Amino acid sequence: MHTITAYTSHTEVPAAVAELQDQLKLVSQPKCVLYFASASYPSEKIAAAMEEAFSGATVFGCSTAGEIVSGKMLKHSIVAMALDQSIIGDIVIQAVSPIEEQIDVSSVFSVFEKHYHISMRDADPTQYVGIILFDGLSFAEERWMDKIGNATDVVFIGGSAGDDLKFSRTYVYAHGRAYTNTVLLALLKPNCKFDIIKTQSFQTLPQQLIATKVEEAHRAVIEFNNKPAITAYAEALGKSIDTVAESFMSNPLGLMVGGEPYVRSPQRISDGKMIFYCTIKEGMDLQVLQSSDMIRDTREAILEKKNEFGELQALINFHCILRTLDLESHGLTEEYGHIFDHIPTIGFSTYGEEYIGHMNQTATMLAFAA
Amino acid sequence: MEKGTIKQMIDRIILLRSCGNSAIAVTVKTKIILKGINPDKYTSQTDDDPQIIRKLQDLADEFGIRL
Known part of the structure; x- marks a missing residue:
């Protein structure tokens, strides 16, 4: 064999x-x-x-x-x-x-x-x-x-x-x-x-977030769309800041390449910054994603x-x-x-x-x- | 204001780095997006932005190509 x-x-x-x-x-x-x-x-x-x-x-x-x-x-x-x-x-x-x-x-x-x-x-x-x-x-x-x-x-x-x-x-x-x-x-x-x-299992939502202020070394986004990152993310999803962390798993962000997302997953909130599991560079356009059927x-x-x-x-x-x-x-x-x-x-x-x-x-x- | 230099530079980087191989060109475009520049945002009518032009020059250096 x-x-x-x-x-x-x-x-x-x-x-x-x-x-x-x-x-x-x-x-x-x-x-x-x-x-x-x-x-x-x-x-x-x-x-x-x-x-x-x-x-x-x-x-x-x-x-x-x-x-x-x-x-x-x-x-x-x-x-x-x-x-x-x-x-x-x-x-x-x-x-x-x-x-x-x-x-x-x-x-x-x-x-x-x-x-x-x-x-x-x-x-x-x-x-x-x-x-x-x-x-x-x-x-x-x-x-x-x-x-x-x-x-x-x-x-x-x-x-x-x-x-x-x-x-x-x-x-x-x-x-x-x-x-x-x-x-x-x-x-x-x-x-x-x-x-x-x-392979990743997400649909692309119409909402876009532009990383306008970041700390690359810490995989942190300070601002999206010139607003505190978590505020902009919560607004994009139509949710309150207090509960939006519950959406991290099902609504990560996608750096779109040829219509396919390179997924950036939020990990936690720290002083209004969003900490991700990988780096987001300043100026990157990101699409809000919605999880779909992984199987x-x-x-x-x-x-x-x-x-x-x-x-x-x-x-x-x-x-x-x-x-x-x-x-x-x-x-x-x-x-x-x-x-x-x-x-x-x-x-x-x-x-x-x-x-x-x-x-x-x-x-x-x-x-x-x- | 001058226009179109950014698109020209991006096209040239992709062409030179991929040596015209279309499969490699797709990968090079992905690498450029992961570096923070989205080629699809720029057209021949885009105003020249010295900051982006500088970034693209650095990117070309990283790829080991001369524009």
Whole structure:
């Protein structure tokens, strides 16, 4: 078999890793083993044990706020996927820490360039794809994605690591180690066709908000439409300031690109400012959004790619924790899991999703064709 | 007041950065929007705004292209 997914809920690391090893053994020579582990597992132990268990493969992953595997959404588990050379022709990973203010993408890319004998500036985005995993508490995602986008046309897709909503410490895993304050970049040269699925479930409302005063570093908007941010947001929704925070989940804002929103989700109110889960730049026009049917929209997005590819051989799903919370609140996690019943899938509930930029309330997925 | 320079600059950035590849051009446009400039807001009749022009010059530098 070319790819297999596995999961375990054993609480002890040796038993959990042994179970994953057993489930993944039908991929005789995995080129890559990707895994996402609940923050309930001891980070250093899980990283070391996974590296040892799959020593012939490139092994990497991160901590989560919930896990996804074909047909299921899980908690307090580990999910893993083994992919052989027929899918992943080559892969090289780098863990970059600390995540500095001064981001030196060229030195990171020079490692990829030496390995593949290419220039990242000219690399063909139909031949290469990147996976990027962030320490989910780093606040560094936008700056890194911007610098990466300046330097290459290769798409990097991924997510920000979670810690079961404790917001205390998140990890990326590589080289048998657990890293904090780190970004992990993998550059893959797949041996099959691949593409990105980006799906979010919102309708666009006619109301627009222009960010007229912001604090980018704190992901804060001080003013929309030259009014205190929360006042303008409440007015746009026709609600009172006292209760408008209840609408944050169902009415985030969208930076519109070709009619599709790059979602910016409000997190909280602080002294009249609105704090978001990702940066809004001064002057940005944002559309007020209204949540719609996530199950239907996700199913359609997957079906569309399936129809295009014939069959999906593997799917990696970076799924916003806010979507997971929304599904949980409506009792829909089982139904969401079933969307991936017959597709080899792993994923996790993220603290932010990456695709060209950083976004919220979205699922970004890397799909490999059969 | 002069008009249309902003649109010209944006079109040139997208053309040069994508080398005429239409798929890459879509991605470049997305990157420009994420950087805070919406190309669809500017036409050949838009008044030149020195602040936006400066921003676009910086953006071209970031992309490693000369306008």
